[in-house]
Amino acid sequence: MIGCYCRVSTTNQNLxxxxxxxxxxASDDLEGEPAEIDVYxxxxxxxxxxxxxYLDLLDDVEADIIDTVVVHEISxxxxxxxxxxxxxxxxxxxxxxVHFVRDWLSFGTGDDDPMSRLKCKCSARSPNGKLE
Numbered sequence: 107m108i109g110c111y112c113r114v115s116t117t118n119q120n121l122x123x124x125x126x127x128x129x130x131x132a133s134d135d136l137e138g139e140p141a142e143i144d145v146y147x148x149x150x151x152x153x154x155x156x157x158x159x160y161l162d163l164l165d166d167v168e169a170d171i172i173d174t175v176v177v178h179e180i181s182x183x184x185x186x187x188x189x190x191x192x193x194x195x196x197x198x199x200x201x202x203x204v205h206f207v208r209d210w211l212s213f214g215t216g217d218d219d220p221m222s223r224l225k226c227k228c229s230a231r232s233p234n235g236k237l238e
Contacts (some may be wrong), residue, residue: 108132109163109172113148113182121147124178131207132176144172152185160184164193167200179208 110128112121125145132138144166146159155161160183166172175197177183183206184190194213197204203214 107166107172108136108138108143108174108176109146109166110143110176111146111148111159111163111183112178113150113152113157113159115149115151117149119149121149124182127178127207128176131205132174136174136176136205138174152181152183153189155184155189164196167197167202170200173202175202175204177204177206180206180211 110125110132112124112128114121114124125147129143129145132143133140146163148157148159150157163172163175167175180190183204184193194204198214201214203212205212
């Protein structure tokens with residue numbers, strides 16, 4: 107199963123662009139059938155990791171229900187560097203992949219390289235708002 111994760115920060119923002127981006131990627135690039143794609147959504151700040159959709163996605167990865175995660179861009183999954191590293195590691199450790207559509211990055215596919223990790227880290231921020 108493919109889990110598409112979409113998040114906006116405020117209730118007056120629209121998830122449609124991310125929803126279209128992630129589901130198109132899941133069906134076109136990963137050749138997922140509509141019945142194989144689940145969508146997880148949040149309307150909350152990215153520094154808050156107690157979001158319902160985010161937690162449901164991680165629970166389903168841990169339960170081996172989701173084997174591929176698709177996110178529009180890194181900042182939509184989490185905002186802080188330590189949360190990003192922890193989340194990607196957890197997904198990979200459970201044998202799943204994670205794809206960031208707009209960032210052209212994928213992890214857990216066997217193609218991981220140091221430059222991808224560096225680009226990923228540069229897209230997040232540390233708790234004090236500075237790059238580490």
